[in-house]
Amino acid sequence: MTAPFTDFLRAMNGGWTAGPALSLPIFEGGRLRAQLGAANAGYDQAVERYNQTVVGALKDIADQVVRIRSLDTQKKDAARSVAANDRSYQLSREGFRRGLTDYVNVLIAQQQLLRAQETAARIDAERLAAHAQLMAALGGGVETGQDGRDGHPSGDHPSRDESAVGAAAPAAASGAKPGAAVARPAQVATAGASAMPAAR
Numbered sequence: 001m002t003a004p005f006t007d008f009l010r011a012m013n014g015g016w017t018a019g020p021a022l023s024l025p026i027f028e029g030g031r032l033r034a035q036l037g038a039a040n041a042g043y044d045q046a047v048e049r050y051n052q053t054v055v056g057a058l059k060d061i062a063d064q065v066v067r068i069r070s071l072d073t074q075k076k077d078a079a080r081s082v083a084a085n086d087r088s089y090q091l092s093r094e095g096f097r098r099g100l101t102d103y104v105n106v107l108i109a110q111q112q113l114l115r116a117q118e119t120a121a122r123i124d125a126e127r128l129a130a131h132a133q134l135m136a137a138l139g140g141g142v143e144t145g146q147d148g149r150d151g152h153p154s155g156d157h158p159s160r161d162e163s164a165v166g167a168a169a170p171a172a173a174s175g176a177k178p179g180a181a182v183a184r185p186a187q188v189a190t191a192g193a194s195a196m197p198a199a200r
Contacts, residue, residue: 057137064134071127078120085113 092109095101 060137061134064130064137068127068130068134071123071130074123075120075127078116078123081116082113082120085109085116089113 089106089109089112092101092106096103096106
């Protein structure tokens with residue numbers, strides 16, 4: 001055989017081999033179109049869920065930012081209220097010491113000061129909670145660090161020196177000397193019972 005005729009047979013053989021492979025998708029066109037439609041529908045649903053998640057997260061972030069700004073303003077107002085009530089309380093005490101007023105005014109001023117301090121503490125707690133919720137909305141996490149035993153964070157147990165300071169606080173508050181033993185409730189009750197005259 002000559003070279004041109006051999007090349008012609010090879011070309012015919014390649015054509016018959018490629019023919020069935022090219023005709024297969026023609027008979028499976030309906031199934032492939034259905035699979036493509038299902039894939040597109042799943043993609044659209046995934047995009048919709050993603051958009052809803054992003055919009056919800058942005059809304060939470062905006063709400064927490066507005067809340068924090070409002071609480072910052074309330075904190076400043078509460079601090080001014082505490083300062084004003086503290087001055088009023090100090091003036092009432094000074095007036096009572098000099099005999100210019102009675103003790104009822106001192107008690108009223110003290111009650112108003114305590115209310116102002118309580119309001120300031122509540123606002124601080126709300127600010128901390130708002131900051132924690134903002135971190136969560138931004139994708140961060142809040143670690144409690146509790147070990148489940150005594151309420152102290154893991155690795156942050158009070159040392160022996162801190163325990164000693166805590167035990168010495170009641171003694172310092174009562175005017176006792178450093179190192180003096182603090183009477184326990186049971187000892188106080190026993191001492192009081194022994195000091196009472198025996199019933200006849």
